[in-house]
Amino acid sequence: MNRLVVVSNRVALPGESRAGGLAVGLEAALRAHGGVWFGWSGKVVRDASGRLHEQTDGDVRYVTMDLNRPDHDAYYNGFANRTLWPLLHSRLDLVDYARETRAGYRRVNLLFAEKLAPLLRDDDLLWIHDYHLIPLAAMLRERGVGCRIGFFLHVPMPSADLVSALPEHGRLFSTLYAYDLVGFQTMRDADRFRTYARIFGGGSIEPDGSVTLPGGKRVDVGNFPIGIDAGRIAAQSAAAVGKPAVRALRESMSGRQLAIGVDRLDYSKGLPERFRAFGRYLERHPDERGRLTFLQIAPVSRGDVAEYRHLRDQLEGIAGHINGTHAEPDWTPLRYVNRNFGHATLTGFYRLASLALVTPLRDGMNLVAKEYVAAQNPENPGVLVLSMLAGAAAELDAALLVNPYDLDGVADAISRAASMPLPERRERWESMMRPITEFDIHAWCARFLERLARTTG
Ligand SMILES: O=P(O)(O)OC[C@H]1O[C@H](O[C@H]2O[C@H](CO)[C@@H](O)[C@H](O)[C@H]2O)[C@H](O)[C@@H](O)[C@@H]1O
Numbered sequence: 001m002n003r004l005v006v007v008s009n010r011v012a013l014p015g016e017s018r019a020g021g022l023a024v025g026l027e028a029a030l031r032a033h034g035g036v037w038f039g040w041s042g043k044v045v046r047d048a049s050g051r052l053h054e055q056t057d058g059d060v061r062y063v064t065m066d067l068n069r070p071d072h073d074a075y076y077n078g079f080a081n082r083t084l085w086p087l088l089h090s091r092l093d094l095v096d097y098a099r100e101t102r103a104g105y106r107r108v109n110l111l112f113a114e115k116l117a118p119l120l121r122d123d124d125l126l127w128i129h130d131y132h133l134i135p136l137a138a139m140l141r142e143r144g145v146g147c148r149i150g151f152f153l154h155v156p157m158p159s160a161d162l163v164s165a166l167p168e169h170g171r172l173f174s175t176l177y178a179y180d181l182v183g184f185q186t187m188r189d190a191d192r193f194r195t196y197a198r199i200f201g202g203g204s205i206e207p208d209g210s211v212t213l214p215g216g217k218r219v220d221v222g223n224f225p226i227g228i229d230a231g232r233i234a235a236q237s238a239a240a241v242g243k244p245a246v247r248a249l250r251e252s253m254s255g256r257q258l259a260i261g262v263d264r265l266d267y268s269k270g271l272p273e274r275f276r277a278f279g280r281y282l283e284r285h286p287d288e289r290g291r292l293t294f295l296q297i298a299p300v301s302r303g304d305v306a307e308y309r310h311l312r313d314q315l316e317g318i319a320g321h322i323n324g325t326h327a328e329p330d331w332t333p334l335r336y337v338n339r340n341f342g343h344a345t346l347t348g349f350y351r352l353a354s355l356a357l358v359t360p361l362r363d364g365m366n367l368v369a370k371e372y373v374a375a376q377n378p379e380n381p382g383v384l385v386l387s388m389l390a391g392a393a394a395e396l397d398a399a400l401l402v403n404p405y406d407l408d409g410v411a412d413a414i415s416r417a418a419s420m421p422l423p424e425r426r427e428r429w430e431s432m433m434r435p436i437t438e439f440d441i442h443a444w445c446a447r448f449l450e451r452l453a454r455t456t457g
């Protein structure tokens with residue numbers, strides 16, 4: 001078996017618990033497969049970037065690299081999260097483009113290439129993840145790296161028109177052609193990439209979906225929806241009922257139904273719209289007042305980026321307004337918690353909740369949607385209210401699908417979910433569990449790597 005080398009900005013080091021689907025997914029994949037995980041150490045240091053750290057846990061060797069403040073600011077807080085993230089989530093209004101941060105992004109990618117190249121062998125399968133590291137394969141090829149290299153984009157691939165708003169987009173996105181396989185979350189993302197490569201790269205789309213570039217280079221393209229460790233989550237959630245935090249939450253409900261939301265504090269997750277939709281639910285369904293409490297868990301994310309700080313202020317205002325308008329002396333309709341919870345505890349929270357609100361404005365996949373379903377009690381499952389604009393909607397069409405911009409629609413879906421009869425809840429749950437079980441995290445990893453191993457380059 002070829003050695004697997006995974007590269008991502010975010011690495012889940014042993015014992016670390018932090019919100020974010022990429023780290024959760026790759027941690028499960030590497031635990032099962034073994035291999036090397038290379039990425040940023042999570043440390044911002046005073047001296048020069050590039051110091052490496054190594055540790056081993058079971059079959060996984062972790063090699064991580066420190067970044068200093070200027071590099072981290074330009075690469076992560078700057079070009080990755082203030083330029084590419086909003087662009088890829090169709091938020092042109094938030095794109096902040098600066099040549100300086102673009103140069104920092106390139107500089108850090110070059111450093112990744114320089115440190116990684118000597119660790120690689122020709123028979124490795126190298127799997128690079130996400131928008132932070134788009135040019136890495138091209139830089140490794142320049143250093144003579146000959147192994148197969150795949151790329152997976154965890155976030156949406158927008159239309160060619162939208163991508164073309166990025167100055168010199170071709171210089172960045174054409175580096176994707178250096179990969180042997182480029183993978184996306186959904187078929188629509190993969191199609192938009194093919195169209196981009198046709199319009200701006202002059203590529204032709206082959207019957208098998210791969211793209212042949214004018215020089216003859218062939219790039220395999222596919223959709224590989226990321227999954228979860230469904231079996232583990234089901235077992236964790238059943239066991240979590242005894243955890244003190246889960247028991248305390250249940251007792252605090254005083255017999256009321258629980259609606260739950262779990263998201264990084266990110267503008268792509270549609271939290272202001274969701275809070276307002278919950279307020280709208282309270283207004284449109286006055287007979288249901290006091291029946292349901294909404295718990296939103298939203299750990300702070302990318303807190304050095306201005307747009308994220310602004311979002312936090314905005315949400316505090318909306319949450320205060322909703323509670324000020326609707327609370328009773330013995331009932332707070334909206335509980336808003338800016339804390340990160342461990343995965344096992346979260347699964348217990350999911351299981352207590354009669355419904356989950358997963359209403360991003362745009363999301364590559366959204367693992368919380370899948371985790372919520374997998375954590376349910378099969379005898380009495382809750383209902384998933386899911387945005388049609390999340391990648392997960394392509395597989396979970398038995399959820400109550402909503403448009404997150406339609407506040408009345410989300411409000412009515414909350415009411416419908418809260419009173420859905422058991423037979424309908426079970427039917428929907430069983431239907432969602434089929435893809436969640438079949439295409440779990442192990443299947444995701446196996447499908448991508450088998451396809452990468454078959455590429456001819
Ligand atoms: O690493 P951070 O900056 O703290 O952000 C956390 C991760 O957010 C994004 O996750 C995406 O990947 C998930 C798994 O495929 C997917 O379900 C979700 O829709 C995406 O938003 C980001 O793409 C990762 O790189 C970050 O690590």
Ligand SMILES: O=c1ccn([C@@H]2O[C@H](COP(=O)(O)OP(=O)(O)O)[C@@H](O)[C@H]2O)c(=O)[nH]1
Nearest residue numbers: 019020021022024264340341343366367368
């Ligand atoms: O307090 C929290 C909040 C979230 N998560 C996890 O973070 C991931 C979020 O992934 P998702 O794909 O939903 O969105 P992303 O944050 O990657 O955009 C999920 O596995 C959550 O269980 C967590 O471990 N603790």
